[in-house]
Amino acid sequence: MQQELTATDGKIVCYARYRANRKIRPLDIEKSTTRYFSKRLPSRRKETLSFQEIKMKHWNELDGSVFFNKIFSTPIEIGKIALFSLRIENDQPCIGMGFDIPEFPDNLPEKWKNKGFNTCRIGITCNEIKDLQIRNIPMHEIFSVKIKKDNNHFTFEAISNSASIIFKANLISLSGPSVYINGPDDYYFKQ
Template sequence: MSWIDLVTNPQGLREVFNQNPPLLNGVSLHELVVDREGPTLQLKLDLPAYPANPPAKWIRCGFNTVQIRLLFGGVSDLRLVGISTEVVADVDIKAGDGVVLELRSPSMFVSASAASVTVSKLEAYVDGRREVVSE
């Protein structure tokens, strides 16, 4: 089972990545937010892969990076070890009693158990450190 099969709203990801969403290895972590409402955990990640056939708007704008926000709802367990300003990590989302998250990098480890995972935002932008994708 792929991580996308566990997402409550995978349609946008499936459309952008033509049914083949990228693995969550080598993602760049921009933000980790814990909120007592729910309680929830949100991860803001740059995906390591860019779609072969991105939306026309993304092509027109010269975007080269896909950013996703994953919202884990009903968090029942959370562990965070280490922190860094530049986190490139491997993320594993698997089925458990709900969903289980593990984020691992040389400087940081996060694990969580949650009732669900949802894509709360999917967008693209130009990352100046990456090559611009052209037609």
């Protein structure tokens, strides 16, 4: 049996499938005040279960972004990064990444004001890694990042002209941000 999950505006959000009295859960619907209604659909003989991937648009959507949200007054788009560090821990399937983003905070705390800081560095911690692929060792390059959220995992892709880092993770959380002074010769995001 199949059910359709519909929002109050009439859009079909996702489908839930029932098989042998066991419900396979639909996508977790992000924190929303929209009400959802469920409606049974006619049963089909040959059924496939598919879930929609959701492309995450902003760093602010990740877990651990409380401080990040305080120093940036607007959502910061996931896009270009300058990778600084990549740490892989094999005792627990975990990857940590540190990188600079082109945006700079507009709501600095007092201890950061008037110090000449011009670069923002953030990091992510990714747990329960699967399907890790690293092509070439990334060095001093701008990567284009995409994060997609699926039913029970995230897909992370960072691709540059000569390197790539791709994996799936059960959880991706944001760490930082911090700010520092970057010299004009070392600055990746030329203006």
